[in-house]
Structure formats: structure tokens, C-alpha cells
Amino acid sequence: MALARAFMQLSPIITALRRHKVATLLIVLQVALTLAVASNALFIAATRVVHLSRPTGTDEAHTFIIRNGWTMGQNATQINANINADLETLRHVAGVRDAFSSQGFPLGGYNADLITHIKLEPDQKADAQVAPYFASDEHTIHTFGISLIAGRNFRPDEIAGIGPNDKMAPPDIIITHSLADKLFPDGSALGKTVYLPDGPTAIIGIVASLQSSLCSLWNRDDALDGYTVLVPMHYLDPAGVVYLVRTDTTAMQPVITAALKALRERSGARIINPKKDVFTMAYVRKRAYADDHSVAMLMSILSALLLLATAGGIVGLSSFWVSQRRRQIGIRRSLGATAGDILRYFHAENFLIVSGGVALGALLAFLANLGLMQFYELPRIPPYTPLLGALVLWLLGQLAVWGPARSAAKVPPVVAIRTE
Structure with a gap:
């Protein structure tokens, strides 16, 4: 009615x-x-x-980053020795679950040293797949808190020291599931040989997900932030290295203080500004997505x-x-x-x-x-x-x-x- x-x-x-x-x-x-x-x-x-x-795929709540600069005059051998000693020191700090060194970190921003190119054939005519990468070792997966869904982790003997001007031709790599599907849509990525700019390498492992240093906005075919590669290497840059540390607690400040103290006591061959060079992944996320x-x-x-x-x-x-x-x-x-x-x-x-x-x-x-x-x-x-x-x-x-x-x-x- x-x-x-x-x-x-x-x-x-x-x-x-x-x-x-x-x-x-x-x-x-x-x-x-x-x-x-x-x-x-x-x-x-x-x-x-x-x-x-979007999640980075890492254990963000328990992770902090240290940007470690080197004092002048150190050669590649000294830097590699310092990195190994620093990591051993960090892993023994109370409250630290694991740590590794790299040249970057998730959501850290674009850098030419964070990008590589992958081909399926050595003489491939089509454009190579652009892929961000992280220098990694056998502790990287555990430090990030990511899941290995296929294959195996790196072995300690596979970790090489590579400088910014050295050729990067590792015997094997680990890639994310999204990159594996991009390269091999039929699901056969594990065990396949692909070609980096400096030579062939084998895919020995696939992780569920890991966001790269990039955070591109639109989910398009050329989005790179999930196509991440782990390369078994210590990055021997005279300018410095990045340490990623995973803790047992979300109250990380005491652990950060103890970690910095342990690094200072171990060697004075470093430059770390506690106010600018040490930050949590929560801060990194906030800064990356501020815009x-x-x-x-x-x-x-x-x-x-x-x-x-x-x-x-x-x-x-x-x-x-x-x-x-x-x-x-x-x-x-x-x-x-x-x-x-x-x-x-x-x-x-x-x-x-x-x-x-x-x-x-x-x-x-x-x-x-x-x-x-x-x-x-x-x-x-x-x-x-x-x-x-x-x-x-x-x-x-x-x-x-x-x-x-x-x-x-x-x-x-x-x-x-x-x-x-």
C-alpha cells in the first residue's frame, strides 16, 4: 500500500x-x-x-637492522673476516635467535646493487627477468623467519665473499615461489639451471614468500617486489654491510643495546651511528609506506x-x-x-x-x-x-x-x- x-x-x-x-x-x-x-x-x-x-613474509615483529660502515683501508679479506666474526658475536648476544649479513633488506628501497637479471637460456634473445636479490648464507631463512617449501638451504661451504666489482656466479640460488612460477609456470623450477649475468646457477630451494627491497605499488606483471632471489655470498663492500638480527622478544631495545656493545668490544674497525643506522623492521615498514x-x-x-x-x-x-x-x-x-x-x-x-x-x-x-x-x-x-x-x-x-x-x-x- x-x-x-x-x-x-x-x-x-x-x-x-x-x-x-x-x-x-x-x-x-x-x-x-x-x-x-x-x-x-x-x-x-x-x-x-x-x-x-601486505606482509613482507619475514618475522617483522622480532627483527632489527644494523647498518655497519667500515673504517678506511680494509681489503676484501679483512672485511670478510670481520663479517664472519661479527655474525658469530651477534648470534651469541642474549636474546638473539639468529643473524646474517646482506647488502639490503626488505622494503629498504631501490639500489642498483640489489638487482640482477635471470635468463632461462644462455643465448636467450628475449628480455631477462629482472629480480631483486639479497646476499645470504645458511642463517638467512631462519633469521627472516620464512618457510622453505621445496628443496634445501645453503651449506656453509657454498657462501663466497663477493665485492661490488666481482663477478656474481654462485653455484646455486634460492628463489621465492612467485618468481619460480614466473620463470617456470609448469611448476618445475626446483633443480633447474638458470643464467645470471655472470654465469649459470641452479635453483636448489624455493621459499614461500619474501618481499624484496622494493615496494612497487601496482600488482602488475612487471611488479618486482615479490620476485626475490637469495644468493649465497657475503657482500664485501668497503663502504659497509647490513646485519639483520632476529630476536626472541618484541621488546628489542635491550637486545639492540647489547648487540651494539658486543660489536664495539669486538673491533673498532666499524662506524655505526646508533640513532641513524639501527632500526626495527616496524620502522622500515612505516617509512617505506609513509606516502x-x-x-x-x-x-x-x-x-x-x-x-x-x-x-x-x-x-x-x-x-x-x-x-x-x-x-x-x-x-x-x-x-x-x-x-x-x-x-x-x-x-x-x-x-x-x-x-x-x-x-x-x-x-x-x-x-x-x-x-x-x-x-x-x-x-x-x-x-x-x-x-x-x-x-x-x-x-x-x-x-x-x-x-x-x-x-x-x-x-x-x-x-x-x-x-x-
Whole structure:
């Protein structure tokens, strides 16, 4: 019955809206622009939130990093000996579960020394697969807290000392599952020989997942942040080395203090700034995704402000129309219209206006997304995003018009016989 009454009011509603074309058009355009902008803004925010929430695959809560610089004049042999001694020292610090040295760490940022290229054939004509790598040893998997799902770990005798200008041709490597699937979609990566720039190497192990030093935003075919390679080597860079340390506790500060003290007591051939060169993986994640977090917050605030402005516009217009139609409402009440009829009238009117804005806004949302895809490589917006935005706007419109509609429903029939 109520639905039939609502349909019966469509004709007078449309007639009334035609007499207020400019005001109606402004609200329709406001709703349309709100839907177009808010849908894309919230889609960007959601994409960023999903991106910054991805796990690195490591035991982040128990891991900290030490950037260790070397004093001048040390050769490769001395650096290698210092690295081995430092790692042995760190592993015996109270609260330390394991440690290893590398040239980088997950989410650490791009560096040319963190990238290699993999070919399936020595004379392959097609582009080689770009893959970030970490210098690793037999303690790396345990220190990261990652899972070896196939094959074996490195042996101590396979760990070589390699400087920045040396050829990197290890006898074997360990790769992530995503890289294994990329190189060998048929699932036959384990035991296969691939070719690094300086020679062949065998895939002896596959780990479940491990994020590289990169944190590329869009999950595209050329995304590199999960295509990680572990290379059995100590990186003998005269500029310094990175130590990754896994602890038994999340309260890492006492362990960090003890680790730095042990390194200082072992040798003075190092440069470590405790304020700048020592940080937890939690801090690394926060720093790496700071821009994503800021963009997500900005887009969310922008969407909220647009929705509030649209709600304010609906409230203002509805209140104005109620004040203009008090005599008309009084006449309807005197002819038998109930308070519920008046409420339904204004809610139905608002629904029609918002629906017009939603239809136009959905079109604008997809057009805006096409532009963003072209200039900023934004993924295609899924159809349900504007639909969810439309539902929010319909609900917002109904809530916004409720106050003015309730005020209209209280207009007494006697208003119809008053003279102005």
C-alpha cells in the first residue's frame, strides 16, 4: 500500500521539480561530482591500504637492522673476516635467535646493487627477468623467519665473499615461489639451471614468500617486489654491510643495546651511528609506506568532506522547499494527507534527485578512472565501487532529507487558510 502511494506521488513530484529546475540541477550535479570524485578517491585509498598492509613474509615483529660502515683501508679479506666474526658475536648476544649479513633488506628501497637479471637460456634473445636479490648464507631463512617449501638451504661451504666489482656466479640460488612460477609456470623450477649475468646457477630451494627491497605499488606483471632471489655470498663492500638480527622478544631495545656493545668490544674497525643506522623492521615498514598512508588519509578526508557538503546541500535545499511549500502542504493535509504521506513525498523526491545524480556520477566516475589509468597507471575501477558509492549517497540523501521532511509533516492543515 505504501509503495503504491509512493508511485502515485511521482507525477506531482516531477511537476514540482520542473518548477525548480536550477536548484534541482545543482543538487544533481553535486551528487554526480561527489560520486565521481569520492568513488575514485576511496578506490585509491583502498588500493593504498591493501598495498601497505601486505606482509613482507619475514618475522617483522622480532627483527632489527644494523647498518655497519667500515673504517678506511680494509681489503676484501679483512672485511670478510670481520663479517664472519661479527655474525658469530651477534648470534651469541642474549636474546638473539639468529643473524646474517646482506647488502639490503626488505622494503629498504631501490639500489642498483640489489638487482640482477635471470635468463632461462644462455643465448636467450628475449628480455631477462629482472629480480631483486639479497646476499645470504645458511642463517638467512631462519633469521627472516620464512618457510622453505621445496628443496634445501645453503651449506656453509657454498657462501663466497663477493665485492661490488666481482663477478656474481654462485653455484646455486634460492628463489621465492612467485618468481619460480614466473620463470617456470609448469611448476618445475626446483633443480633447474638458470643464467645470471655472470654465469649459470641452479635453483636448489624455493621459499614461500619474501618481499624484496622494493615496494612497487601496482600488482602488475612487471611488479618486482615479490620476485626475490637469495644468493649465497657475503657482500664485501668497503663502504659497509647490513646485519639483520632476529630476536626472541618484541621488546628489542635491550637486545639492540647489547648487540651494539658486543660489536664495539669486538673491533673498532666499524662506524655505526646508533640513532641513524639501527632500526626495527616496524620502522622500515612505516617509512617505506609513509606516502601510501598519507595518500590514503588524504583521499579519505576528501571523500568525507564531499559527502558532508552534499548532505548539507540536500538539507539546505529541502529546508528551503519546505518553507516555500508550507501552504501547499497545508492544503494536502486539509484534503486528508497524513504526516506519513508528506514524509514519503519528500523522501521520494530526494530519491529521484539523488538517482539522477548517481546515474550521471557513475558515468563520470568511469571516465575519470580512464584518465587516471592513462596518466597515473591506476588500476581499472571495479564496477561495484560506484555502486557502493551510489548506495552511500542514497542513504545519505534519505538521512539528510529526514529533518526537513519531518518538519514538513508537522505543518498543520490550518496553514492552508491563512492569508499571506
